[in-house]
Amino acid sequence: NAGVTQTPKFRILKIGQSMTLQCTQDMNHNYMYWYRQDPGMGLKLIYYSVGAGITDKGEVPNGYNVSRSTTEDFPLRLELAAPSQTSVYFCASSSPSGPQHFGDGTRLSIL
């Protein structure tokens, strides 16, 4: 039971570098989400998607981009990494009326 898989688990970036956080799910869920979690805080929604080819902004989308070319994959792109983007990133998926299932997170540090 793979569920939601995120890669990499850890990454250190330099300011100004770019990278893509990968997320894939094997539950055939239409809905997928990206959150970030800063220390001691709850999760904040960055972007979400209700199906292939459809994405929309969440609460904190600035500095990020997403795409959804398949049902299974929902990558998150950081174009110009900034220290404020140091965080733990969680991907989740759900059916339209079901609970969200989360991955184990990607811990990203930008120095």
Place this chain on the structure above:
Amino acid sequence: DAKTTQPPSMDCAEGRAANLPCNHSTISGNEYVYWYRQIHSQGPQYIIHGLKNNETNEMASLIITEDRKSSTLILPHATLRDTAVYYCIAEYGNKLVFGAGTILRVKS
């Protein structure tokens, strides 16, 4: 902003019931109340959800007041492994808005 308020922390003795309160006086009639928990820094884990009626599953029970202004998550026999941050969330349109949650410490 989160539409729910929770106490920042609670303690519970191992083997006893843990009752976690949540206030959500401003939620609308079609917003579900969801509970998730986060152990250490893992991804949040779904526990239970409800709209109007009380709900029970293998993990917990959810008691929602008749006026829907508050609810209580009940872990009937808390174990040390239930130590976690518990989030009460009002959900609409598949969007979750997380608050800071309640840190539950189960002590032996």
